[in-house]
Amino acid sequence: METYFDYLRAMAHALGDRIVQTYPALQTPKDAPAVALKTLLRRPLPAQALAITGLAKYLKTSRSARIVAECGAGKTFMSLGTMHVHAGARPYTALVMCPPHIVHKWAREALLTVPHARAFIVEDLRNGGDPKNSHGIVEVKLDKGQTVVRGITTTLSKLRCMGRKGWREKCPQPAFFIMGKEKGKLGYFWKHAFAVAKSGPELGGLINPDTGHAVASKDGGYLSTLDLRDEKFNESYTAGKEGTTRFSPLWQADREKIQRMAPLEFVGRYMKGWWDYAVADELHQLAGDTAQGNGLGVLARCSEKLIALTGTLMGGYADDLYNIFYRMEPWQMVKAGYEAGSQGRRDFQEQYGVLETVEKVRQYDNACSKAQKRTVQVLRKPGASPLLFGKYLMESTAFITLEDISDQLPAYEETVLSVEMGETLAKAYGSIEADITEAMKAHRGNKSLMSVMLNTLLLYPDHPYGIGPIFGKTYDPKEGRMVPFFVTEPADLPEADTYAKEQCLIEDIREELRQGRRCQVYATFTGKHDVTGRLAQVLQQAGFWVAVLRSAVPTDKREAWYERQLRAGVEVVICHPRLVETGLDLLAFPTLYFYETGYSLHTLRQASRRSWRIGQKYPVRVKFLAYRSTMQETCVRHMGKKMLVALMMEGKFSGEGLQSLDANEDLLTAMARELVEEGGVGESADAVWKDLERERAKHAPPAVERPPVALDPTEAAIRQISAETAAPLGPQLVHSAPWPKQKENPIWPTGHMVGEQMRLFG
Numbered sequence: 063m064e065t066y067f068d069y070l071r072a073m074a075h076a077l078g079d080r081i082v083q084t085y086p087a088l089q090t091p092k093d094a095p096a097v098a099l100k101t102l103l104r105r106p107l108p109a110q111a112l113a114i115t116g117l118a119k120y121l122k123t124s125r126s127a128r129i130v131a132e133c134g135a136g137k138t139f140m141s142l143g144t145m146h147v148h149a150g151a152r153p154y155t156a157l158v159m160c161p162p163h164i165v166h167k168w169a170r171e172a173l174l175t176v177p178h179a180r181a182f183i184v185e186d187l188r189n190g191g192d193p194k195n196s197h198g199i200v201e202v203k204l205d206k207g208q209t210v211v212r213g214i215t216t217t218l219s220k221l222r223c224m225g226r227k228g229w230r231e232k233c234p235q236p237a238f239f240i241m242g243k244e245k246g247k248l249g250y251f252w253k254h255a256f257a258v259a260k261s262g263p264e265l266g267g268l269i270n271p272d273t274g275h276a277v278a279s280k281d282g283g284y285l286s287t288l289d290l291r292d293e294k295f296n297e298s299y300t301a302g303k304e305g306t307t308r309f310s311p312l313w314q315a316d317r318e319k320i321q322r323m324a325p326l327e328f329v330g331r332y333m334k335g336w337w338d339y340a341v342a343d344e345l346h347q348l349a350g351d352t353a354q355g356n357g358l359g360v361l362a363r364c365s366e367k368l369i370a371l372t373g374t375l376m377g378g379y380a381d382d383l384y385n386i387f388y389r390m391e392p393w394q395m396v397k398a399g400y401e402a403g404s405q406g407r408r409d410f411q412e413q414y415g416v417l418e419t420v421e422k423v424r425q426y427d428n429a430c431s432k433a434q435k436r437t438v439q440v441l442r443k444p445g446a447s448p449l450l451f452g453k454y455l456m457e458s459t460a461f462i463t464l465e466d467i468s469d470q471l472p473a474y475e476e477t478v479l480s481v482e483m484g485e486t487l488a489k490a491y492g493s494i495e496a497d498i499t500e501a502m503k504a505h506r507g508n509k510s511l512m513s514v515m516l517n518t519l520l521l522y523p524d525h526p527y528g529i530g531p532i533f534g535k536t537y538d539p540k541e542g543r544m545v546p547f548f549v550t551e552p553a554d555l556p557e558a559d560t561y562a563k564e565q566c567l568i569e570d571i572r573e574e575l576r577q578g579r580r581c582q583v584y585a586t587f588t589g590k591h592d593v594t595g596r597l598a599q600v601l602q603q604a605g606f607w608v609a610v611l612r613s614a615v616p617t618d619k620r621e622a623w624y625e626r627q628l629r630a631g632v633e634v635v636i637c638h639p640r641l642v643e644t645g646l647d648l649l650a651f652p653t654l655y656f657y658e659t660g661y662s663l664h665t666l667r668q669a670s671r672r673s674w675r676i677g678q679k680y681p682v683r684v685k686f687l688a689y690r691s692t693m694q695e696t697c698v699r700h701m702g703k704k705m706l707v708a709l710m711m712e713g714k715f716s717g718e719g720l721q722s723l724d725a726n727e728d729l730l731t732a733m734a735r736e737l738v739e740e741g742g743v744g745e746s747a748d749a750v751w752k753d754l755e756r757e758r759a760k761h762a763p764p765a766v767e768r769p770p771v772a773l774d775p776t777e778a779a780i781r782q783i784s785a786e787t788a789a790p791l792g793p794q795l796v797h798s799a800p801w802p803k804q805k806e807n808p809i810w811p812t813g814h815m816v817g818e819q820m821r822l823f824g
Contacts, residue, residue: 085456089116096147104175107676109466110140117369117460118147124458126368126390128345130375131462133668134647134675137371138168138343140462142175144369145339146236153230155237155336157329157365159357160343162242163617164645166209168343169202172238173209180213180233184241186248187218188322199239218325222332239337241325242618247353249324254290255314272310273299326353330360340365344644345372346664349385359389373671374664375455377704380415380446381407387454394454408440414450416443464674473681474674478698479570480690481563483523490553491523491692497550501534510535515549519693523563524658525591526555560600563687567597567655568604570685574653575606575633579680582651584639584669586660588613594636597657601634611637620646639669648672656686659697663704 063069095111096118106114117127121144129144131137145156160168169181182201191197199221201213214233221229229237257269259276267276267284276284277297285295295312315321329336340361342348348358362368368390376382384407388395392402400406411417418441464471483491498515505511511534518532533546560568571581583601587593594610601608609632615623620641627635628650635651642648643665652673659666674682688694 087116088119098147098150099143101177102143102146102175103177104139106139106143107136107467109462110136110143113140113460113462114143114147117144120458121148121367121369125366126362126370126458128370128372128375128390128455128459129462130372130459132464133373133671134678135373135462135464135467136676137373137462138171139175140460141341141369141371142172145341145367146176148367149236149338153234153236154338155226155229156239156339156341157337157361158238158240158341158343159243159246159326159361160240160341161347161617161644162244163620164343165240165242165618166202167621167645168240169209169238170204172240173204176236176238178235180235180237181209182214182216182237182239184218184239184245184325186245186322187325187328188320190321218328218333221336226336243347243354243357244617246326246357247324248322249327250315250322251319252294252313253316254295254312256312258287268312270297270299270310270312272308277312324353326357326360329364333364335364335366337365338367340368342368342370345370345386346374346377346382347644348389349382351385355385355389358386362389374667375459376446377663379411379442380450381411381442383450383454384410391454391458411442414447416445417441418443464671467676471674471676472678474684475681476670476684476686478686478688478695479566480688480695481566483689483692484562486555487523487526487561490526490555491519491689494522494550494552495519495693498532501547501549505534505536508534508536511549516693518552520658520697521587521591521593522552523561523689523692523694524585524593525587525596526552526561527557528554529591560603563657563689564597564600567657567687568601570655571601571606571634571653572604574683579653579683580632580651581634581653581655582642582648582672583634583636583655583657584659585636586638586658588638593658594638597636601636607631607633609635611635611641613638613641615641624648624650639665642672643668646672647675647677649675649678652678652680652682654682654684656684658694659686659701661697661701663701666701667705 063072089112091108091112093115095106096115099106099111099114113129113131117129117140120127127144129137129140131140145154158168165183169183172179172181180201181203182199183196184199185196186198188197196211198215198217200211200215202209203212204210205212224232255271256277257271259265259267259269264276264284266286268286268289269275270277277295279285279289297310297312298307299310300306301308342358342361345358348355358370370386370390384400388400388402388406395402395406400410408417420439420441422437422439464474498519502508502511502515514532514534518529522529529552531551532549534549535544535546537543538545567583571583574581583597585593585597598608598610607630609627609630611620611623624635624646639656639660640662648654654670654673656666656670670684686698688698
């Protein structure tokens with residue numbers, strides 16, 4: 063045995079037995095599931111029943127728990143089942159915070175899963191508003207499979223006044239209050255509140271209304287109207303001769319604009335402990351120091367028990383979990399000695415993650431002596447200690463993978479399609495790469511240069527025109543500021559040409575459509591150099607029916623948008639992966655293409671599983687396209703390695719992942735280092751993803767291949783007619799512009815046939 067990997071493989075059974083003896087499970091596959099599961103309106107799968115029963119037992123003695131389950135494994139159902147089992151026969155209330163586009167989906171799942179459940183949507187907390195839209199808290203019910211507003215209408219203020227006892231008298235059934243995290247954080251607009259001195263020694267200064275005196279400036283003198291910016295000012299003062307210190311804000315709510323209060327802020331201030339349960343969906347999006355992240359702490363305060371759900375717990379760095387732990391189990395973090403804030407986060411990263419210290423020593427001469435100047439830089443690196451899993455995750459988190467229920471799912475396959483560049487494009491790309499390499503060697507460590515240059519190398523092969531001159535910025539000590547310098551000017555190639563990667567995509571899509579499989583294409587460059595628009599034009603000219611999903615489509619309308627495209631006969635949908643990374647079921651698109659991957663591991667993992675979910679009947683194929691021996695292939699390869707590290711923290715330990723803890727570095731630096739020092743020589747992207755596929759296969763029983771998707775006769779006839787009579791420019795491109803106003807059907811057709819009702823757990 064030469065590596066840790068060899069040791070773990072050889073001693074796996076002995077280590078497993080020792081772990082089970084030391085840390086006995088609350089619920090094992092041999093134990094009977096909770097009896098209350100039989101009363102649910104849907105029957106859980108065995109792995110789901112195991113997780114639900116174990117979580118319900120854990121919550122009897124703890125305040126919070128987490129469910130980490132891959133996309134499509136049934137996180138929503140398991141959280142509903144956990145609350146139902148834990149509550150027993152008691153009526154209960156639950157507050158759910160989720161992405162805005164799945165609010166109605168959450169309500170639908172609750173009504174279809176929990177017996178006698180009632181669902182309420184928290185729209186806002188405001189005065190006035192458009193009478194055509196719902197406001198306050200509205201009840202929704204199912205009508206022919208659709209959620210419609212009907213029943214009780216109330217507000218958070220009224221709930222606060224009636225209290226828990228008053229609400230239970232009014233609604234003795236299980237009640238779910240569902241709030242979109244975007245609406246939950248929206249409060250009032252603010253404006254500066256002050257007076258201006260008209261005379262005296264403080265002439266022109268800002269007068270604090272609470273004290274009647276001018277507000278002193280940190281730079282001396284007094285604040286004036288010229289000092290006001292888009293930020294809030296405040297000061298503290300002592301009231302009376304021996305009074306207390308008071309906080310005095312120099313701003314107030316703007317009554318001339320929307321009069322509202324952030325629902326989360328109201329709940330956090332006035333409704334502590336009002337709900338029995340709180341659910342935080344898409345936990346990984348609440349890990350930052352943002353208003354939405356602070357909402358996780360609010361959920362913990364306003365409920366007796368907190369359940370958090372996510373499909374991608376971490377993105378490769380240990381401190382991704384710091385805020386999550388501090389908001390869900392603050393007592394545990396305080397007991398471990400971590401402070402709240404940046405210093406505690408750094409200490410956490412230092413103990414459980416990887417920090418790289420770079421010390422630079424420069425020699426310089428004084429007038430009559432020599433001296434040294436030392437600069438120390440501490441960099442955060444990817445990686446996480448297995449101790450983090452054992453101390454903070456193992457006892458409080460249920461990990462469910464699609465492999466656990468893969469006997470209910472079709473085959474899943476990930477492949478990399480490496481494409482050789484055409485001669486003209488290869489020559490132009492090589493020239494850009496050479497110029498960028500020289501610039502990076504001359505300006506080592508210039509992060510802004512690295513970002514611009516690497517984005518150029520990723521973009522240019524997919525959009526080889528209209529980019530213009532590329533400049534970097536460096537600090538000029540003589541001028542005391544950042545100054546630009548010329549790097550390269552990419553050649554403008556013909557826009558009308560079809561390039562090798564595009565031709566590969568066309569041929570592969572044509573074969574998939576021949577088998578009756580609709581296709582979803584992801585591309586990450588959607589701004590000034592719009593690759594999604596370029597792909598739409600190319601695929602349209604190839605004769606496909608194409609639609610482009612833009613960010614202009616509201617998040618809560620995207621399910622209905624997809625349904626309309628299916629009814630219109632669209633074969634290929636193109637979008638940025640972030641637009642569909644959470645909540646959407648793309649079961650009608652069993653083939654997914656990553657034309658570009660981007661940098662976010664969270665987004666890649668979420669978007670790649672949009673189609674492989676409970677309810678999918680057909681084999682799912684995920685394909686990554688990249689030009690061979692370019693920065694695109696390097697990016698795909700490093701994303702594969704980061705995936706292995708992330709899987710390790712979810713209990714899937716692989717030799718590749720453990721080795722990556724020692725050698726891995728941040729994605730941007732890793733690609734730059736390979737470009738400058740190794741000339742692009744390294745493992746092929748396909749080899750890394752095959753390693754990942756082998757690791758998945760070790761945990762999953764072989765899946766049974768199913769026959770290809772069969773198109774209904776009407777659609778097949780339409781496609782045949784289109785193929786025979788297609789004009790040179792192909793079918794008309796379908797844009798995501800607003801459609802004529804009509805009553806939209808919010809139900810997502812989760813089967814391949816349009817209109818088939820979702821049957822997740824039947």
